[in-house]
Amino acid sequence: MRMGLKPARLALEDGSVWYGMAFGASGTCAGEVVFNTSLTGYQEILTDPSYAGQIVVMTAPQIGNTGINADDDEARQAFLSGFVVRDLSPRVSNWRATCSLSDWLAAQGIPGIAGVDTRALTRRLRAVGTLKGVLSTDTTCTDDDLIAQARAWPGLDGKDMVREVSCQAPYEWHVSTAAPWEFRQWRAHSRQEVPAGEFHVVAYDFGIKRNILRRLSAFGCRVTVLPALTPAEDALALCPDGVLLSNGPGDPAALPYAVTAARALLGRVPVFGICLGHQILGLAFGGKTYRLKFGHHGGNQPVKHLPSGRVEISAHNHNFAVDADTLPPEVEVTHVNLNDGCCEGMRHRTLPALSVQYHPEAGPGPHDADPLFEEFVQLMATHTRERVSISKA
Numbered sequence: 001m002r003m004g005l006k007p008a009r010l011a012l013e014d015g016s017v018w019y020g021m022a023f024g025a026s027g028t029c030a031g032e033v034v035f036n037t038s039l040t041g042y043q044e045i046l047t048d049p050s051y052a053g054q055i056v057v058m059t060a061p062q063i064g065n066t067g068i069n070a071d072d073d074e075a076r077q078a079f080l081s082g083f084v085v086r087d088l089s090p091r092v093s094n095w096r097a098t099c100s101l102s103d104w105l106a107a108q109g110i111p112g113i114a115g116v117d118t119r120a121l122t123r124r125l126r127a128v129g130t131l132k133g134v135l136s137t138d139t140t141c142t143d144d145d146l147i148a149q150a151r152a153w154p155g156l157d158g159k160d161m162v163r164e165v166s167c168q169a170p171y172e173w174h175v176s177t178a179a180p181w182e183f184r185q186w187r188a189h190s191r192q193e194v195p196a197g198e199f200h201v202v203a204y205d206f207g208i209k210r211n212i213l214r215r216l217s218a219f220g221c222r223v224t225v226l227p228a229l230t231p232a233e234d235a236l237a238l239c240p241d242g243v244l245l246s247n248g249p250g251d252p253a254a255l256p257y258a259v260t261a262a263r264a265l266l267g268r269v270p271v272f273g274i275c276l277g278h279q280i281l282g283l284a285f286g287g288k289t290y291r292l293k294f295g296h297h298g299g300n301q302p303v304k305h306l307p308s309g310r311v312e313i314s315a316h317n318h319n320f321a322v323d324a325d326t327l328p329p330e331v332e333v334t335h336v337n338l339n340d341g342c343c344e345g346m347r348h349r350t351l352p353a354l355s356v357q358y359h360p361e362a363g364p365g366p367h368d369a370d371p372l373f374e375e376f377v378q379l380m381a382t383h384t385r386e387r388v389s390i391s392k393a
Contacts, residue, residue: 006137008113010084011146013132020115023088024105028136030153031055031081035122037298041364043072049165049207050317052079052249053156055133059122065089067097068104074209074363078108079165082135088114111135129293130319161250165207166228173225176217199380202226202240206248206276211363219373229257232264242270242380245277247359252279252289252320259283266351270383272376273355275318281355282322285331295319299365302338303358314358315365352383
């Protein structure tokens with residue numbers, strides 16, 4: 001394995017220090033250390049805004065062999081704090097690659113550390129839970145200095161990370177997934193009857209991934225993306241057929257403005273929440289959220305759809321969850337995680353609103369949950385028909 005000459009260290013608040021070699025940018029970063037169990041798709045993981053404020057540990061042993069390309073970014077930049085791998089590939093071998101992972105991280109200003117026993121590190125995080133950490137290439141600091149920095153870092157609880165990743169102005173999205181999208185067979189017959197642009201979706205950008213926008217476009221939606229702080233009345237003024245509450249980073253309880261907007265949208269337009277959007281919708285319903293021990297991060301989480309009994313293998317990236325016991329009776333839990341039993345999806349029994357905790361857009365990850373976009377389209381179609389019927393009556 002080709003390594004840089006510079007050593008690096010990852011110090012955790014529990015007092016442990018993990019040694020390796022630096023790649024990417026030089027410097028020191030603090031963050032919440034989490035592990036991701038995906039085998040592929042590290043570029044999409046690196047550019048998922050939901051990782052803002054976190055140091056990501058990859059459990060797959062070799063990372064970097066496909067380099068970085070111009071097409072797979074999920075956002076305008078990487079927002080994570082640091083990156084930890086076992087073995088940094090010494091060679092880039094992919095026809096789409098434009099640069100190496102190390103060079104790209106350096107350009108992004110993000111430090112990485114290679115040569116870490118990521119299996120042992122993951123076992124520690126699973127045993128004690130998510131830990132605060134500091135990743136540094138600074139050789140003038142002692143191990144104790146770095147441990148103290150990790151313990152002093154305030155963490156993400158109660159911190160609004162969405163403001164750091166959301167767009168600053170509205171924009172239109174028109175790009176779909178490519179024509180040979182391998183799971184286009186998920187499209188139901190009803191989908192084929194929906195002309196492109198038939199439904200106008202307003203998407204709140206809490207840290208939205210581009211493949212969510214591509215899948216909405218592929219399912220016949222015209223999409224307008226709005227900054228996270230947009231009031232509900234401004235969103236409704238655009239006359240949307242539906243509103244998407246997107247994925248994003250951090251603690252949902254730190255986003256009262258988003259919960260207020262979601263609550264104001266309920267009953268007025270169909271609402272679909274994804275990941276952080278699911279948690280925001282849970283708070284808008286009147287429920288509560290809580291922190292998971294070490295979160296769900298990866299592309300192999302088994303989730304059961306309770307109404308049908310169908311099990312989906314799904315992609316996740318969240319440290320918080322909705323407390324199902326706090327939801328009102330009019331909200332039905334539709335999905336549960338088969339690893340820990342937490343709430344993974346909801347649907348209101350009388351209002352047009354549904355959500356899932358995981359990422360149905362497959363960027364990266366399995367495509368099992370792609371039909372959820374079809375379900376949202378059908379929710380908008382049903383709501384439109386009912387609205388037309390009422391107006392004619």
